[in-house]
Amino acid sequence: MRKLLAILLFLMSAAPAFAVNPDEVLKDPALEARARELSAQLRCMVCQNQSIDDSNADLAKDLRLLVRERLTAGDSDDEVIEYLVSRYGEFVLLKPRLSEHTILLWGMPAALAAIGAGVVLIQLRRKRISSPTQDLSDDEQRKLDALLKGRD
The missing domain is CATH 1.20.5 (Single alpha-helices involved in coiled-coils or other helix-helix interfaces)
Incomplete structure (x- = not known):
């Protein structure tokens, strides 16, 4: 039984941890769910192949906080995305949009x-x-x- 518990603990410690810190989580579960969904669509500008939801980089944390700030200010999901694209360009999107540039x-x-x-x-x-x-x-x-x- 101890071996099984040790293996289970080892496997759980090797699993990737979510990068969202408890101090970032919004009190409103609906807004938090929207923030997590948006964060999963946005690229970490440091890691480049991770979403800001999965990244531990400081810039990713700043972007996660910015997303939550915009949502609590009353922005829609599209407005949050547009705001970030206007600041960081299309590269911030993990799945680029179909446009004349792409x-x-x-x-x-x-x-x-x-x-x-x-x-x-x-x-x-x-x-x-x-x-x-x-x-x-x-x-x-x-x-x-x-x-x-x-x-x-």
């Missing part, structure tokens, strides 16, 4: 897939054209039949 980012995977499919089709057509099939001559057919009968 159309290349969103369109490139589809364009590369289409180009790849086109190249494959062209190669298959070239292969068919360059190596047309021919019927066997009567002599070749007799030899093939003899070889196949010999295998039986």
Whole structure:
């Protein structure tokens, strides 16, 4: 039983901890839920591959506090996002929006897939054209039949 408890404690200590400190949590559960949802959508500018909800960086903490401050001031979720984008740019969003600035980012995977499919089709057509099939001559057919009968 002690071994199981020790393993369980070890696994729990290895699990990633949430970066939100207790002093940041809002008293209103609905506002806190909105703040956590927004924080999960925003990129930590220091870590860059983590949301501010998961990051322990000082800037992430400042951004989490700013999100909560804006929510308690009465801003909607969209207004909070717009405010942060106006200050930090589109890079602050973990999932960039579709706009004229990001159309290349969103369109490139589809364009590369289409180009790849086109190249494959062209190669298959070239292969068919360059190596047309021919019927066997009567002599070749007799030899093939003899070889196949010999295998039986």
